Amino acid sequence: MELSIKRGNWRAVLGVCAFLTGAVWLVFGQTLGFGFVNYDDDHYVYQNPQVIDGLNPKGIEWAFTHTVMANWHPLTVMSHMLDCQFYGLHAGGHHLTSLLLHAATAILLFLVLREMTGALWQSAFVAAVFAIHPLRVESVAWVSERKDVLSGLFFMLTLGAYIRYVRKPPSWGRYLTVLFLFAFGLMCKPMLVTVPFVLLLLDYWPLNRFGSPGNRLAILQKLMIEKIPFIIFSIAICIVTVLVQQPDKEISLFLRVSNALVSYTTYCEQMFYPTGLALLYPFPIHGLPAGKVILALLLLVAVTAVAFYGRQKRPYFLMGWLWYLGMLVPVIGLVQVGSQARADRYTYLPQIGLYILLTWTVIELTASWRSRRWVLGGGAMAVLTALIMCAHAQTAYWRDSESLWTRTLACTSDNSAAQNKLGNAFLKQGRLDEAMVHYQQALAISPDEETYDNLGCVFLQQGKTDAAIAQFQKALDINPNYTEALYNLGNAFLQQGKIEEAIACYQMALKCNSDDAKVYSNLGSAFRQQGRLEEAVAQFQKALQINPDYAEVHNNLGAVFAQQGRRDEAISQFQNALATKPDYAEARFNLGNALFQQGNVAEAIAQFQKALEIKPDYVAVQNNMAWVLATCPQASLRNGIEAVKLAERANQLTGGENPVILCTLAAAYAEAGRFAEAIETAQHALQMAEAQPNTTLAGALQSQLQLYQAGMPYHSTEQGQ
Numbered sequence: 001m002e003l004s005i006k007r008g009n010w011r012a013v014l015g016v017c018a019f020l021t022g023a024v025w026l027v028f029g030q031t032l033g034f035g036f037v038n039y040d041d042d043h044y045v046y047q048n049p050q051v052i053d054g055l056n057p058k059g060i061e062w063a064f065t066h067t068v069m070a071n072w073h074p075l076t077v078m079s080h081m082l083d084c085q086f087y088g089l090h091a092g093g094h095h096l097t098s099l100l101l102h103a104a105t106a107i108l109l110f111l112v113l114r115e116m117t118g119a120l121w122q123s124a125f126v127a128a129v130f131a132i133h134p135l136r137v138e139s140v141a142w143v144s145e146r147k148d149v150l151s152g153l154f155f156m157l158t159l160g161a162y163i164r165y166v167r168k169p170p171s172w173g174r175y176l177t178v179l180f181l182f183a184f185g186l187m188c189k190p191m192l193v194t195v196p197f198v199l200l201l202l203d204y205w206p207l208n209r210f211g212s213p214g215n216r217l218a219i220l221q222k223l224m225i226e227k228i229p230f231i232i233f234s235i236a237i238c239i240v241t242v243l244v245q246q247p248d249k250e251i252s253l254f255l256r257v258s259n260a261l262v263s264y265t266t267y268c269e270q271m272f273y274p275t276g277l278a279l280l281y282p283f284p285i286h287g288l289p290a291g292k293v294i295l296a297l298l299l300l301v302a303v304t305a306v307a308f309y310g311r312q313k314r315p316y317f318l319m320g321w322l323w324y325l326g327m328l329v330p331v332i333g334l335v336q337v338g339s340q341a342r343a344d345r346y347t348y349l350p351q352i353g354l355y356i357l358l359t360w361t362v363i364e365l366t367a368s369w370r371s372r373r374w375v376l377g378g379g380a381m382a383v384l385t386a387l388i389m390c391a392h393a394q395t396a397y398w399r400d401s402e403s404l405w406t407r408t409l410a411c412t413s414d415n416s417a418a419q420n421k422l423g424n425a426f427l428k429q430g431r432l433d434e435a436m437v438h439y440q441q442a443l444a445i446s447p448d449e450e451t452y453d454n455l456g457c458v459f460l461q462q463g464k465t466d467a468a469i470a471q472f473q474k475a476l477d478i479n480p481n482y483t484e485a486l487y488n489l490g491n492a493f494l495q496q497g498k499i500e501e502a503i504a505c506y507q508m509a510l511k512c513n514s515d516d517a518k519v520y521s522n523l524g525s526a527f528r529q530q531g532r533l534e535e536a537v538a539q540f541q542k543a544l545q546i547n548p549d550y551a552e553v554h555n556n557l558g559a560v561f562a563q564q565g566r567r568d569e570a571i572s573q574f575q576n577a578l579a580t581k582p583d584y585a586e587a588r589f590n591l592g593n594a595l596f597q598q599g600n601v602a603e604a605i606a607q608f609q610k611a612l613e614i615k616p617d618y619v620a621v622q623n624n625m626a627w628v629l630a631t632c633p634q635a636s637l638r639n640g641i642e643a644v645k646l647a648e649r650a651n652q653l654t655g656g657e658n659p660v661i662l663c664t665l666a667a668a669y670a671e672a673g674r675f676a677e678a679i680e681t682a683q684h685a686l687q688m689a690e691a692q693p694n695t696t697l698a699g700a701l702q703s704q705l706q707l708y709q710a711g712m713p714y715h716s717t718e719q720g721q
Contacts, residue, residue, distance in 0.1 A: 012120060016110055016124040017110065019124075020103065020106045020107050020127055020128060023128060023132045023384070024099060024102055024103040024106060024131050024132065026392065027137075027388055028095075028099045028140050028141060030392070031095035031099060031140070031141050031398065032096055033092060033399070034091060034398055034400070035399075035400055036089075037142065037400070037401045037404055038421055038425055038428070039142075039279065039280075039401070039421055040069055041142075041143050043068055043069050044080055044143065044144045045083075045084070045089070045094065046089050048080075049517065049547035049548070049549065049550070050062045050063075050066075050081075051081050052084050052089065052549065054081055054084050054085035055081040055085050059081050060074075060078060060081075070245045070337075071147075071190075071245070072190075072244050073147050073188055073189055073190070075184060075187040075188045076188050076189065079146055079150055080094070080146060083097050094143045095141070097146070098141075098145075098149050099140060101149040101150055101152070102140045102149045102152070104153055105149060105152040105155075106128075106131035108153070108156035108160060109123075109130055110126075110127035111123075111160070112156055113126055116202065116207060117206045122359045122363055125384075126352065126355040126359050128380075128384055129384070129387065130351075130355060132384065132387050133271070133387055133391065134274035134387065134391040135267075135271065135274055135277070135344045135347045135348075135351065136348065137277070137344070137394045137398065138277075138343065139345045139348045140395075141395050141398040142279075145345050147188050148189065148348045149348075151185050151188035151189035151349075154181055154182075154184045154192070155195065155349060157181045158178060158185060159202070161174065161177045161178040162199055162202070163207075164177075165177070165178050179230065179233070186233060186237045190240075190241045190330065191327075191330050191349070193234035193238055193330055194234075194326050194327045194329060195230060195234070196227040196230040196231050196234060197327075198326070198327065199227060199230065200223060200224075200227060201326075204319055205315035205318075205319045206315075206319075209223060210223075242335075246337070251285070251336050255284075255287060256333050256334055256335075256336055257334065258287070258293045259283065259333050259342075260332040260333045261297050262292055262293060263333060263341065264328065264332065265295075265296040265299055267328070267347050268354065270344075270347075271347075271351055271354060274390055274391075274394075277344055277394055277411065278408040278412050278415075279405075279408050279418075280339070280343075280408055280412070280415065280418055281342050281343070281412055282339065282340070282341060282412060282413075282414055282416070282417070283336070283339055283340060300325075303321060304321065307322070314364065316357060316361075317360075319353070319356070320354060320355075320357025320358075320360075321353065323350070324351065324354050324357075327349055327350035327353065331343070331346040332346075339417055362376070401422075401424070402425045402426070402429075405421045405422035405425060406422065414445050415445070416441075416442040416446040416448070417442075419438045419441045419445065420439065420442040420450060420451045420454060422438045423437075423442065423451075423454060424454060426438065427454065427457060427461075430461075432458050432461055432462060436455065436458050439454050439458065440455070443455070447474075448478065449475040449476070449478040449482045449485060450475070450482075452475035452478070453472060453475040453484050453485040453488060455471045456468040456471030456485070456489075459471060460488065460491065460492055460495070465492045465495050465496050468492045469492045469493075472486075472488050472492060473489070482512075483513040483516060483519070486505050486508050486512065487518065487519050489505045490506045490522060490523075491522065494525075494526060499526050499529055502522075503523060503526045503527070506519050506522055510523070515546055516546075517543040517547040517550055518543070520539045520540070520542045520543035520553075521543045521553045523539045524537070524538075524539030524557075527539060528559075528560055533563060533564055536556075537560055537561075540553050540556055540557040540560070541557070544557070550580075551576075551580040551581035551584055551587065554573045554574070554576040554577035554587070555573070555574060555577040555587040555590060557573045558570040558571070558573030558574040558576075558577065558587075558591075559590055561573060562593070562597075567598050571595065571598070574590050574591035575591065578591065583614050584614075585611045585614040585615040586611075588607045588608070588610050588611035588621075589608065589618065589621045592605070592608045592611065592621075592624070593624065601628060601632055601637055604628060605625065605628060605637065608621050608624060608625035609625070617649075617653055619653050619654060619661070622646045622647070622649055622650035623646075623647065623650045625643075626642075626644075626646035626647040626664050626665070626667075629643035629668070629671075630664070630668040630670070630713070630714075631713075631715050631716045633716070638671060638715075640668060640669075640671030640672030641672055643664075643668035643671055643672070644665070644672050644674070646668070647664045647668040648665060650664070650665075651665050659685040659686075659692070659694065659697060659701075660697065662682075662688070663682070663685045663689075663700070663704070665681050666678045666679075666704065666705075666708065667704065667714050669681060670707070670713040670714060675709075675711055678708040679705065679708045679709055682701055682704060683705065685697075
């Protein structure tokens with residue numbers, strides 16, 4: 001793309017580009033300290049194993065052959081993969097990419113518009129308003145809306161290439177460049193299906209390709225033929241989108257049209273007065289006031305009539321207005337997908353038309369003013385300053401999920417989805433009572449399977465399994481194929497010891513969704529509890545095929561291998577778990593046990609120590625490490641004093657009622673030379689073991705007690721407690 005800069009004007013152009021970059025950074029730079037939010041970010045990034053794995057041939061194939069959240073946009077998915085390649089799951093890096101893409105889009109808008117119109121300052125103002133308007137916040141501050149900023153970049157590149165194609169001698173190379181850039185944009189977000197229409201509008205103004213009235217029809221036919229490949233691409237992506245999405249067929253056409261009319265005018269109102277912005281505006285399922293719908297229709301008809309009436313004198317007005325109306329068509333709700341009435345992000349590209357319309361109109365209306373430059377310059381700076389302040393404040397609400405949904409509820413009413421998501425934020429923080437309140441409020445507004453399932457998770461964490469099961473079953477009454485509810489119902493049955501019922505739930509969940517690694521994982525755990533170790537191994541391996549970095553599954557698979565005596569394979573799995581999750585205390589404990597069984601006592605002790613650094617009150621680790629330090633046959637590795645400290649702490653944490661830990665404490669006392677305490681502790685442990693009864697432990701204690709009574713410590717080469 002070649003955009004010319006006139007001699008002597010390059011300093012102004014560079015200055016505008018620098019200003020746009022600085023303004024975007026001033027508004028959105030704060031997002032580098034923000035995290036992910038609990039609305040789609042999990043599906044797109046931090047719980048998507050294919051994305052987390054980074055950009056690789058297998059991931060690229062997956063991006064082109066799968067959908068995410070009922071959307072097919074492979075280039076967007078690949079951009080998330082690339083972010084994970086560079087930043088991992090550090091959210092600030094993902095936000096930085098979105099910020100840079102948005103800044104680049106704003107700069108390209110300025111350069112493209114200036115190239116088309118020759119108007120430097122009008123183009124600069126349009127690009128600046130686009131860059132920092134509060135309605136842009138959702139597109140830039142929300143990681144899941146990468147599709148907006150990425151498709152916006154390709155949209156601008158398409159326009160730039162189109163200008164070059166139009167103004168240079170005819171060339172298939174330049175034409176195909178435009179077409180391919182458009183195709184890339186479609187693979188970022190299907191909303192760009194309106195680009196052929198936008199190109200035709202640009203042909204009208206400012207490219208002035210329509211010619212004189214006498215030959216206009218012939219030229220228009222030629223221009224339409226030129227757009228046919230673009231239209232074919234648009235039709236193809238529309239078909240794909242309809243196939244993968246699930247439009248809501250229960251909402252009447254009349255209500256959808258009414259909401260569309262009101263949304264058109266509401267977006268215009270928010271452009272001038274951007275307050276009360278929220279992530280999710282509930283769809284008015286019970287209808288809209290007739291007066292509001294009629295007024296919206298009259299306003300739209302009136303502005304359209306004015307635009308057509310004045311098209312000879314003000315072609316930019318008609319172009320900008322039709323740009324706005326046309327680009328919003330795919331997301332205006334005539335085909336309703338989701339529970340939102342409208343969304344700030346939908347204005348990302350459509351409102352550029354309004355900015356052009358208003359900017360050029362103001363310039364024309366003030367043409368005869370004295371001191372026009374000072375008035376317009378001062379007014380522009382005042383407008384941009386106000387927008388920067390509002391956008392900066394709006395961006396701050398995106399710092400975390402709790403802040404985002406609290407703000408959404410403050411700006412909307414009867415918003416069951418926002419109540420549910422705020423409940424999820426509290427649930428993740430362990431604030432169960434607060435989560436329950438919001439789930440109950442969500443159900444009072446609109447009962448749905450997701451909220452019943454979430455409420456069941458609260459009860460499950462509270463240990464109220466019967467209440468949890470009731471909620472999961474309510475979710476399944478609404479949607480029998482709801483995978484999450486089937487999975488959670490299986491977990492509840494597992495907590496109750498109803499392993500067969502749990503297995504049945506997991507298997508039903510896998511019939512609904514065979515790509516859910518966590519369901520395979522829990523099914524494997526259920527089989528393990530039944531002693532069906534080979535079946536458990538098979539399920540864990542299926543989980544790892546879906547998510548190779550699933551640390552918990554590596555750990556569980558290692559535990560099964562350890563049970564089967566496959567120590568080398570067990571150690572390998574524990575190490576795989578720790579490679580993904582270094583602070584995984586349980587995996588370090590299991591690795592320590594496996595290494596001890598293998599005879600690598602020093603490394604086993606090192607793993608126990610690391611586990612305790614992560615989780616200081618991990619009783620099982622304290623007990624096993626104390627046992628090794630007290631009974632290890634290698635004198636250089638024994639440490640009776642440290643063994644006593646660990647065993648006493650473990651005994652304290654368990655209330656002194658665990659005979660296994662008392663057995664370890666007795667061995668530690670003996671190694672430290674405190675034989676009287678060793679004898680007393682071993683006798684107490686023996687009484688408890690015989691009362692249980694635990695004949696194996698009782699027999700071992702009797703042998704050890706004889707040593708203590710003889711003033712000798714117990715040393716062993718066998719596995720720890």
